[in-house]
Amino acid sequence: MTYPTPLSPALLAWVSRALGARPSIRDVSHPREDSRVWQLTLPSDVRFYPKVSPQPLMYECETLALRHAVPALGAGRAPQLRASSADHLALLLTSVPGRPLKQLTLTPAEEARAHRQGGELLARLHAAGDLSSHRRAEAEQSVLAAGNGADRHLRQAGGRLTAAEQKVVRDLAEQLRVLPPLPLAFIHGDAWERNLLWSQDLMQAAWIDFERARFGAAVQDFIPLYCGAWCRDPGLRTAFLRGYGRELSREEEHALMCLSALDAVSCLAWGPAHGDQEVAARGRRTLDRLMAVVRA
Template identity: 50%
Template sequence: MTEAAALPQPLAAWVESVVGAVRAVRDASHARADSAVWEVAGRSGRYFVKVAPRPISYTRETRAYREAVPRLGRGNAPVLKESSAELYAMILTAVDGDPLKSETLPSRRRTAHEQAGRLLRRLHDVYPTIRAQAEAAHAVEATVAGLDKHLGAARDHLSAAEAQLLRRLVDTLPALGPLPAGFLHGDFWERNLLWNGHFCVLIDFERSAPGPVVADFVKLATSVWPGHPELRAALLAGYGRPLSDVEERALVAFSAADAASALAYGPRHGDAFVTERGRRTVERLMREVG
């Protein structure tokens, strides 16, 4: 860890008012401009301090930690110790583990994915279906409405045929009817699953909101599952049910929307991983359904 001076003011003063004197700080931000996360250590223990990039992110994440995360069970996610609406900041208890993508032993990776499936099911079941269903319908509308913006931003990275396919797939969403709804994580993939070799922990809830539960499978479906069907099977075993035929069709449509978003975001921000994920998804969709 580096010196505590690395924690900027007035954030440092607020953190010390909550946890006491901070002895060391480590920058734990992701490699993107709007990520602001620090690990802090002091007499009272270890915490992560996170400043949300936008007010809506702060609102979503604090809502998740207060209303949904406690349902995951002790030790399965960080605990919100304190938050500041003025600073858009949160102090979270530290949890052990490394991003799941670092696990290379196939049997342990399958175990981790099965545990992750159980955690996801608990999260999805937090809200009654009727309460979540209204916001799920809005999520579908927003996905369809936002496609033109993403396709426009990604036009240099898509052929006309590819853009047409993505549009055709996303346009099928409204006709699928009401989809099973629940409280979504919103960014569910191996980067936000910590694994210590025995237990899986779910982190980063800044995109959490009620919506169609199938949308939470998109990141894995576009990054991990194509090359590892055994991990899809393990996760759905932990989740406790397979996807329905309608959800499978919705997963394809949401994956198409995600590909357009990835190819709009990745090149603009120099994110090679996101760009590659979008490109691979487009190529797979062209082969399988084009």
């Protein structure tokens, strides 16, 4: 069972100063321990969302994204940063029309349209980051760094994988070391249907939750969809990539398969530890699909 988390007096004072009024408050956090988000409604019925990051790095990532790359998505297509507080690790965000795709029942045509627009917006985000100097080096090393984390995730996942599954994951992680250079981008970092909003009134998509945004290989942003919605309905992949503006290269396809193995192990480690059974189930489904391919 989860209970509403009150907005602390210090945080309430900060948002009230930023907004120039004392709002009404409703806890809208996800049902997990590290999620702290509230809906604030002003007397004018305008809504804002203060969000407290679980850790300083996530605060820094989301602040950078909201200031320097997310505006490229356009008005109503992502939250805007109204104010930030490093002392509180808090962001004050504008409201965005729509609800997460995970919470909606859409017609196939609506769902395809939402995914196509999601691809269009992700392409804008990918092109928005400045890849000069050390940021290019960070992006170039991102896939190798993901592979280097395989053993750590396997240790955390423990007995949730068989010996054969662990070997497959290690083999796929090793293959990331010999990949040629891949297209680089400023990536969302958690681009799946929980963070893709759709407004049925406006027929308009939007992305939220940029706390894992960073510089990396563009293909890394497709992992959650590759392991989720695209498996459920390959037509959604077609729609998404049509919106994105290009197909994936052969090298990116291979990287995506390898990275999906690492994502599966990460999900199997993180999901149970944080009480997120949806994430854990995604990891198990992905691993089962990979093992079926290996055995074929």
